[in-house]
Amino acid sequence: MCAIGERQGEQSTRAHALSLLALAQWHRGELAQASMHAKESLRIMCTFNDTLGTVLLVERLAWIAGTAGESERAAVLLGVAQQLWPLLGGQSLLGSPHYHAAHEACEQQARRALGDRAFQIAVDHGAALDLDQAVAYALGEPAQPSPSTPTAPTDEPSTPLTRRERQVAELLAQGLSNKDIAARLVIAQRTAEGHVERILTKLGFTNRIQLAAWVAEQQQGRHS
CATH class of the missing domain: 1.10.10.10 (Winged helix-like DNA-binding domain superfamily/Winged helix DNA-binding domain)
Structure with a gap:
């Protein structure tokens, strides 16, 4: 399906096929391939502003990172997903017991590895990222700087809260x-x-x- 989508220039179908392929590879323990295909799918999903596809891939990249022992990265990605799910207005993880089990296993592994405090700091960091920063982090790429503009006064009072x-x-x-x-x-x-x-x-x-x-x-x- 990935090859057909690429030949036909049908990027949406290809993105979903890559996402499923990444999930299957993660289950098989093929973590490098799973990460590569999940990131490739995420890039395409973002061009279509596909929020559901984006958050599912962020979740999958968190699971992949957790399985690979990258606990801090997994926790940050869980924080990113945490802020994205409410945008869909429905159940997180699509109400899937399999997805919920994978999410819980990832969270527990990262929490054990980092400790409660460090885990929560990482989650909060992910939750505080804006969408562009979150996607860049998920892809392992530096966030693109915003165009230089004069600093404007803000109506938002300064607070220490995220x-x-x-x-x-x-x-x-x-x-x-x-x-x-x-x-x-x-x-x-x-x-x-x-x-x-x-x-x-x-x-x-x-x-x-x-x-x-x-x-x-x-x-x-x-x-x-």
Whole structure:
């Protein structure tokens, strides 16, 4: 199918065929080939703005990295996938028990290898990348610099929080529980709990009431 798609110039079909080939090669332990074909498929998916294809390939590249012992890379890619799944508005990992099992195995392996703190730092790094940076990281390529433009003042107040942590903080301020936040962001509850703990620590707060007041001040600053 890959060869047919290449001969006919049908890149979308070829990208999906390469994605499935990479998955099969990962199962067989052919990690170098699996990584190469997953990256090739990802490049094509991005030209079509195929979000589903992109996030599936990021997930697969995380699994491949984890199996290859590249635990930090696997954790960063899991963080990238974590921020992309909600864009699809449905179940993460397509609700597939096989995909969920692979994801959990990858997460557990990386967490054991790195330790909880280093694992979460890597996941947060992946979740904070914008799409171009995330794809470049997944492909193992340097992110392309943005065109030079004068620095413009921003309406966004400076905070020590990552983009994901700001999302969690805003949901906390709305009164959502850790379980509800996890469901809203399509992440594990323990991941949400970790975000909450880090947010409170970074801001020097001891409870959610203080955090809610801080979020309100931040939002007022953006609109004043």
